[in-house]
Every structure is written in C-alpha cells, then in structure tokens.
Amino acid sequence: MSKKTLKILSLLLVLVFTLVTVTGCGGNGNEEPAPAPEGGEAEAPEEGGEAEAPSEEQIVLRAATSVDMTHPYNQGMVAYGEMLEERTNGKYSIEVYPDAQLGSEREIIEGIQMGTIDVTVVSTAPLAGFSDAFLVTDLPFIFVDKPHAYRVLDGEIGQNIFAQLDGTGIKGLAFWENGFRNITNSERPIMVPEDVQGLKLRTMENQIHMDSFRQVGADPTPMAFGELFTALQQGTVDGQENPLPIIATSRFYEVQDHLALTGHFYAPAPLLVSGALWDNLSDEEKVIFQEAANEATAIQRGMIQEMDDRLVEELEEAGMQITRPDKAAWQEAMAPVYVQWEDTIGADLIQQIQEMAE
Secondary structure (H helix, E strand, O other), X not given: OOHHHHHHHHHHHHHHHHHHHHHHHHOXXXXXXXXXXXXXOOOOOOOOOOOOOOOOOOEEEEEEOOOXXXXXXXXXXXXXXXXXXXXXXXXXXXXXXXXXOOOXXXXXXXXXXXXXXXXXXXXXXXXXXXXXXXXXHHOOOOOOOHHHHHHHHOOHHXXXXXXXXXXXXXXXXXXXXXXXXXXXXXXXXXXXXXXXXXXXXXXXXXXXXXXHHXXXXXEEEEOOHHHHHHHHHHOOOOEEEEEHHHHHHOXXXXXXXXXXXXXXXXXXXXXXXXXXXXXXXXXXXXXXXXXHHHHHHHHHHHHHHHHHHHHHHHHHHOOOEEXXXXXXXXXXXXXXXXXXXXXXXXXXXXXXXXXXXX
C-alpha cells in the first residue's frame, strides 16, 4: 500500500471519529440542558417528566346549595370564591354544587359538620335545631324592612346568634338573604287573611311558620323544597310561600296562577363554613375569609334587591295575577304567634329587635 493511500485512510478514520463524537455529544433531545446562568431561566424538565409542583397546596372548596345556579345564593358564592382565590394567591377557590346535588339543606348542614362540604348558604330553619336563637327571625313581620333586618343581623344580635353554633362543627360568617316571602297559589287571588282559609300551603319544616299560617286558617304542609314543583303541578298542595327570586328561578309561575305580595316573613340566609375548615386556617386566612364574606354579603344582597325590583313585572308578564294585600291586617292576624313563642325565643330579644326598627 502506497504512502499516499495510507494518508487518505488516516484522514478518513479521523473524520469518522469526529462525526461519531459530535453525534454522541448532540444527544437525542431528551437530556437536560446545561444549567442556566444565574438570573437566567429555570432549568427545563426532561421530556415526559413532571413539572415541579407549586410551592403551596391548592384547595378547591365544595360549596353546596339547594337552589338553581341562577339564584343569588350561588351567584354570591361565585363572587365569594373569586375574592378568596385572588386574596389567597390561588390557594383557595370554590366549586359550587347547586340544585341540592349534595342533598337537602338539612343534609348539607350535616355535611358541613362532618367536613365533607366546606361552604354553604341556607335558610335559618334547619339551624333552629342547634339553638332557639335562630327562631327570632322566623316571627311574622319581625322586620319592617330590609335596612331594619341588616341593622339587627349585621350587629351584635347577629353575632350572638352565630355564637350559638360554637362547638357544633359549623362557623357562621355572615347573614346573606333570600328576601321577604310571599304567597302563591293556584286557587284564587289573596288580599286579606281570610282568603287563605282552607288552602293547603307548602311551608318549610318550621314550627313558627306553620303556627303563623294556622292563625289565618291555612293548612301548612311541610315538604322538602326539591319535591315542591311536582307537588304544585300535581295539586298535592294548593300553594306555597317564598321570596320572589325563588318563585322566579324555580319557575313556579308555570304551575301557580296567583301571587300575593304579603312579605310576611323575612328570610335571612346564613353563610356557613365547616368548623374543620375554619380551624385549619391560619389567623391571616381567617381574616381574609371573614372580610371577603362581609364584602360578598353586600354583593349578594344587591343581587336580591335587583331581582325584587324587576320580578314583579316579569312574573306578571309570565301570566301571574298579582295582588298587594294590606300588611297591617296580616300582622294583626298573626300577632298571637308572638305570645305563643316569646318564652322560647325571649321577650327581651323580641322587644330589642322591634325597637331597632325606629
């Protein structure tokens, strides 16, 4: 073999070695890149590997209600969740389960106690089982208007009522609202108390409400809310009583012809969280949860008021015949209920609330 041939073979061997070395250093794209210089971008994970988890746990709170998603209970809950998410830098958010997906109000409250549900807004009726203090809001015409109710519930009396839940696994944050309750029925227009005599009216499982309607000659019939539309449709009951937003969002106008704007009971709606959740919050987080609840209260009440302002006309357009009874006659007719319940509730508390109307 000539020297020239040997020289060519040597060059070819060097070239092949160089190519193999370069290919090996280039890799297949799966290796980690070299560390970024200080202040540069963070090191990328390997392909197919998992990104590094956030430094703080993200917690989705389960919120349950018994009403339609369009109701201000749930829309207020959405607003509350947005506040919590923003103010805790994404640590807490809320997922809403409406329409009794997680049970009736009573079952939801049990879930709050067990910690399987984190947040809810409910009527006061199921809470009376924990303390008679919640009964005072059930008295007919105890609040003359919404500002009167707000002064009572947002102040010392409201805080004292929530304090009765200590040790139950429930923490009360604020009193939202459902508004003043009105009567619907499929039989006749209602103006005076005598017009409800003999009517089978669905009520909540609330003894004061039932006693109040018995005073005016109605037949109060407790029934789970989830069963009510069908009962009205089938004539199992003649009518029911609820605030305008419930009447509208539940489409009761499809099965009820008459609406009487009696405003006989004011319906506060406590915003509650699980005691287990509350106890696990840091002091800073408790402040955030409470302050956000207070701000969401104003938003939620505003939603109710906006609906009240427009729903009378909309329900009338939907075919309901609307009457506006003289409330003084109803208040007088239901007054004996105060005497019946003052020993249980406390005559002093009743008087204190009535004096705050002025």
